[in-house]
Amino acid sequence: MLHNNCFFSEIVDLDFLNENLSGNVEQYSEMISIFLTQSQEKIAILKKAINEENFTLIKEASHFLRSSFTIMGLRSKNLLVEIENLSSQLKDIEKIKTLSNSMLINYNESIIEYERILSCFVKNNN
Secondary structure, three states: OOOOHHHOOOOOOOHHHHHHHOOOHHHHHHHHHHHHHHHHHHHHHHHHHHHHOOHHHHHHHHHHHHHHHHHHOOOOHHHHHHHHHHHHOOOOHHHHHHHHHHHHHHHHHHHHHHHHHHHHHHHHHO
16 A cells, blocks of 8 residues: 555545555556546436436436445445435435435545546656
């Protein structure tokens, strides 16, 4: 595990990545880039599904995001578990909206943090 400014965060839990990528900056960069791209697409789908009250799509998007959030150490993964459970029961769209708003705050903070980490990689490789 590497211990420099690039591999430290108070916003996201980097334990999984640190343990499984053995400090390989290339793999870190790839994982972060994939997360940034795929999560933005799924977040857009989730928002649309919530607005349309499409419980099936809410469940699918939240399930995908929950897995990604777990790997990438986002603290709001438990909110996605709750969103997924509620959507499975086809109920309480207002609670889903509230949970989603809280999750999005953490998600946006995490995106900024992962962009910082990527810039740190670039800066340290020049």
